[in-house]
Amino acid sequence: MTVFSLIIINKAGGLVFNKMFHDGLNKISTNDHLVLAGTFHGVHAITTRLNPVNNPGPTPSPATGILTRPEPPSGLEVLESENFRLQCFNTQTGTKFLLFTDTTQANVDVTMRRIYELYSDYVMKNPFYQLEMPIRCDMFDRKLSSYIREINNR
């Protein structure tokens, strides 16, 4: 079980955080990371549009009879390749968390939730953090590294 790296993309498609935890993926330059973030942002929007399932309009809920809308189509959530697995978590505000793990990693949802909690606690609650800007928060770095190290050593 290995977590390779974490990338955080802001709602405009800009890279705000990237960190490697374990060898296994190619080392790519910061510039390539920025390109990757932008590309993924675009692809994510397209995958939302490609939804082949018929989406019924608002339907009355059986219990209350109030019109309820089905969940809007979501974009890419999990990508699999021969060497790694990419889990994407899109928050309500459009920030994307990309977690690269090996193909056998289980319970990535739990890991993702924990990372989101760390982000909320140590980035969003940091009074010096400017929204949509690159994340430079020592506490977040430290807590994240120790959490991931715990998973990788399991």
Add this chain to the structure above:
Amino acid sequence: MVIFSYYIFDRHTECIYSKSWVAPPADGSAPPPLSAAPAGGPTSSAAADRRSMNKATDDAKLIFGTVFSLRNMVRKLGGDDDAFISYRTAQYKLHFYETASNLRFVMLTDTSTPSMRNVLHQIYINLWVEYVVKNPLAPIEHKGGVGVKNELFELGLDQFVRGLM
């Protein structure tokens, strides 16, 4: 298991074959069902046909762009021998298989479907090679889908996919 649609792209990035097993999704721009259409049906249904065809070609282009970008991303991160297999959203799952000659097969299914990579490989060896490559009348380049839309291939594909569902 539900299979929504199937696409083949050649090495010139052109969509040379596409097939859908579901009705196109009804979005805001979709025309009303034919029974509700006013009199003067032929013209409106022709327009509807054209619109759904435009939608289909647009979708094929979007799908190609997506798999092309993701394939390049995967190769950059996982090394040149890595291959993009599939991605999943909350609504559907897209499976991808690329041959050595850069022929790309794409299949859209529901989310609970396990990996369809071997299925796409089967389609390649049992249907594509048998009925398209070995067909002496089929051209080398399938511009606009020439040579792919032959009866045996289409029938075989339809039977194969319906057998899976």
